[in-house]
Amino acid sequence: xxxxxxxxxxxxxxxxxxxxxxxxxxxxxxxxxxxxxxxxxxxxxxxxxxxxxxxxxxxxxxxxxxxxxxxxxxxxxxxxxxxxxxxxxxxxxxxxxxxxxxxxxxxxxxxxxxxxxxxxxxxxxxxxxxxxxxxxxxxxxxxxxxxxxxxxxxxxxxxxxxxxxxxxxxxxxxxxxxxxxxxxxxxxxxxxxxxxxxxxxxxxxxxxxxxxxxxxxxxxxxxxxxxxxxxxxxxxxxxxxxxxxxxxxxxxxxxxxxxxxxxxxxxxxxxxxxxxxxxxxxxxxxxxxxxxxxxxxxxxxxxxxxxxxxxxxxxxxxxxxxxxxxxxxxxxxxxxxxxxxxxxxxxxxxxxxxxxxxxxxxxxxxxxxxxxxxxxxxxxxxxxxxxx
Amino acid sequence: xxxxxxxxxxxxxxxxxxxxxxxxxxxxxxxxxxxxxxxxxxxxxxxxxxxxxxxxxxxxxxxxxxxxxxxxxxxxxxxxxxxxxxxxxxxxxxxxxxxxxxxxxxxxxxxxxxxxxxxxxxxxxxxxxxxxxxxxxxxxxxxxxxxxxxxxxxxxxxxxxxxxxxxxxxxxxxxxxxxxxxxxxxxxxxxxxxxxxxxxxxxxxxxxxxxx
Numbered sequence: 001x002x003x004x005x006x007x008x009x010x011x012x013x014x015x016x017x018x019x020x021x022x023x024x025x026x027x028x029x030x031x032x033x034x035x036x037x038x039x040x041x042x043x044x045x046x047x048x049x050x051x052x053x054x055x056x057x058x059x060x061x062x063x064x065x066x067x068x069x070x071x072x073x074x075x076x077x078x079x080x081x082x083x084x085x086x087x088x089x090x091x092x093x094x095x096x097x098x099x100x101x102x103x104x105x106x107x108x109x110x111x112x113x114x115x116x117x118x119x120x121x122x123x124x125x126x127x128x129x130x131x132x133x134x135x136x137x138x139x140x141x142x143x144x145x146x147x148x149x150x151x152x153x154x155x156x157x158x159x160x161x162x163x164x165x166x167x168x169x170x171x172x173x174x175x176x177x178x179x180x181x182x183x184x185x186x187x188x189x190x191x192x193x194x195x196x197x198x199x200x201x202x203x204x205x206x207x208x209x210x211x212x213x214x215x216x217x218x219x220x221x222x223x224x225x226x227x228x229x230x231x232x233x234x235x236x237x238x239x240x241x242x243x244x245x246x247x248x249x250x251x252x253x254x255x256x257x258x259x260x261x262x263x264x265x266x267x268x269x270x271x272x273x274x275x276x277x278x279x280x281x282x283x284x285x286x287x288x289x290x291x292x293x294x295x296x297x298x299x300x301x302x303x304x305x306x307x308x309x310x311x312x313x314x315x316x317x318x319x320x321x322x323x324x325x326x327x328x329x330x331x332x333x334x335x336x337x338x339x340x341x342x343x344x345x346x347x348x349x350x351x352x353x354x355x356x357x358x359x360x361x362x363x364x365x366x367x368x369x370x371x372x373x374x375x376x377x378x379x380x381x382x383x384x385x386x387x388x
Numbered sequence: 389x390x391x392x393x394x395x396x397x398x399x400x401x402x403x404x405x406x407x408x409x410x411x412x413x414x415x416x417x418x419x420x421x422x423x424x425x426x427x428x429x430x431x432x433x434x435x436x437x438x439x440x441x442x443x444x445x446x447x448x449x450x451x452x453x454x455x456x457x458x459x460x461x462x463x464x465x466x467x468x469x470x471x472x473x474x475x476x477x478x479x480x481x482x483x484x485x486x487x488x489x490x491x492x493x494x495x496x497x498x499x500x501x502x503x504x505x506x507x508x509x510x511x512x513x514x515x516x517x518x519x520x521x522x523x524x525x526x527x528x529x530x531x532x533x534x535x536x537x538x539x540x541x542x543x544x545x546x547x548x549x550x551x552x553x554x555x556x557x558x559x560x561x562x563x564x565x566x567x568x569x570x571x572x573x574x575x576x577x578x579x580x581x582x583x584x585x586x587x588x589x590x591x592x593x594x595x596x597x598x599x600x
Contacts, residue, residue, distance in 0.1 A: 111490045126532045145532035148512045186493040187506035242519040374516035
């Protein structure tokens with residue numbers, strides 16, 4: 001692939017409205033997951049990392065928005081994209097610039113309760129959400145929408161790099177977002193997938209995920225000067241695979257994920273021993289984390305420091321791949337890998353090196369993985385070089 | 389550009405009628421709706437795949453269309469493994485099933501929210517079902533558009549082949565919304581230098597798509 005540069009934009013999550021705040025808090029081992037008792041979401045309490053509504057609204061109103069009204073998720077997208085583009089010189093009104101949106105459920109909450117009075121049911125269509133964003137920013141092109149379960153964010157990033165490589169666009173802004181809703185809470189509860197405490201990825205006591213919500217944005221560009229990073233960070237390659245095994249359970253062998261990792265490594269002309277850090281999926285369900293331990297061993301990565309961000313941020317679904325990639329890029333640049341919040345003792349059958357406290361490491365290559373319902377897996381590789 | 393990619397087969401299912409490679413395959417003469425239509429198609433496909441009955445409308449539609457194109461593949465046994473890809477797109481995502489599930493969330497006195505319904509509240513599950521049936525393990529992607537985007541589909545699929553990411557690809561449009569099915573699938577493969585093959589290019593795709 002020709003040089004594909006990537007730089008981090010703004011993360012908005014339960015831990016804060018800036019990437020800096022998110023990084024610092026996770027570095028300190030903090031979590032945004034709380035025990036939520038809120039019958040707007042469920043008559044049963046559940047664990048999730050949620051963003052304060054007043055904070056969203058006050059920041060959004062400060063941006064002088066005027067009409068029309070925006071959904072909660074749209075406000076988050078607009079805040080993150082706006083914040084990410086400051087000082088970059090990227091102009092979304094240009095023909096050489098594209099926006100890609102990754103989301104699993106979009107504005108699904110407009111189908112719920114009192115939201116039905118505020119927004120028409122048509123707002124639940126992802127293309128409607130994209131249209132609202134397009135109108136707000138005056139985008140030249142309609143946003144491209146990726147809806148691929150929990151790998152949406154990572155796969156959106158991979159498609160962005162391929163489009164840049166093919167010369168279709170010069171700059172691509174990739175944004176991913178999802179919110180906690182009565183819909184998703186009920187769904188994951190029906191699956192008995194939500195754990196009995198703040199989630200503990202890879203831990204022997206893990207018993208399920210915590211939900212999360214958030215938005216993050218990345219900028220992918222053919223132009224080194226568009227990168228806001230002190231040293232250039234590049235996307236070297238990526239791969240998406242399917243387990244072809246089960247629509248909701250992970251593969252028992254981890255072959256789909258290890259295959260995605262190996263293909264991504266080959267495309268990037270790297271070998272496993274060169275990888276300095278893995279930002280994994282780590283949902284803290286018994287099966288997912290076990291599958292990942294198998295896959296990382298198959299791919300020869302059992303010695304590589306690995307974490308999951310879901311113990312700090314919950315499972316942010318369509319946002320996860322972007323939020324966690326931003327934090328991966330920050331880790332590369334700051335030469336600091338972050339703890340896997342919620343982890344104490346290994347509860348997976350194959351050895352993996354879970355990061356327990358923030359560590360200073362100088363490394364040049366980072367791997368980000370994701371897996372999702374539908375049997376899909378995605379892996380993307382980032383590199384940091386010192387050349388100008 | 390790729391002059392060596394062909395459309396090995398194609399299929400369209402909409403408004404109670406199915407076409408395969410341009411020929412009428414099946415018509416729902418009773419017009420009783422997609423439920424009975426899809427069951428009729430399943431039986432006519434002569435499959436023994438009871439998993440079909442668990443699927444939601446979107447997945448049944450995708451599954452049927454995949455079987456229609458695979459039935460006319462040069463060698464369907466090749467459409468498998470890590471170099472077989474699937475790329476689908478639609479407008480409504482999984483909203484048809486989402487609305488069903490949402491009803492169970494807001495009216496918990498009647499049906500409790502069921503994991504068997506929730507699992508289908510993602511459009512890429514349709515890809516998962518196709519992959520499971522055929523052991524397809526390669527690149528898979530689901531995009532949302534206002535309508536079938538011929539240029540994007542062509543560019544995306546071509547790139548997969550150009551970069552050696554895929555050797556076969558099931559691709560197209562698969563929408564189910566407000567009781568209506570609307571699908572157009574293609575099986576794209578490398579040319580085998582036989583005569584009368586449909587070239588995989590934007591003009592051809594547009595022609596085939598408009599004909600349905």
